[in-house]
Amino acid sequence: QVQFVELGGGSVQAGGSLRLSCTASGFTFSRSPMAWFRQPPGKEREFVCAVSRTFATDYANSVKGRFTISRDNAKNTVYLQMNSLKPEDTAVYFCAGSSIDTVLPVVSELSYDYWGQGTQVTVSS
Secondary structure (H helix, E strand, O other): OOOEEOOOOEEEOOOOOOEEEEEEEEEOHHHEEEEEEEEOOOOOOEEEEEEOOOEEEOOOOOOOEEEEEEEEOOEEEEEEEOOOOHHOOEEEEEEOOOOOOOOOOOOHHHHHEEEEOOOOEEEOO
């Protein structure tokens, strides 16, 4: 049974920082591409960033230079460090895992099989 525990969401003022974590179980984490997606209020879910099983990363242009994704395979955990937060970063953030056999970061939402429950991030101006 696949399970995720997402921690670290909350409220912060613009310019602040937050760190999200997502601890997974029930699948082979070390071989799985992992990613963070987000769903802003009233909008579709969108890609934020991804990390491959070889630690290669990819980012949406909107977060490049501000957000950092990382993974710790010993802890089955993926992290999202968010700096210089903006009000437009307000969203529910989801971690996701894929069963695709690839060494590349996976950016397509359709390629992800496993999803966390989501954690709210609110950035006030």
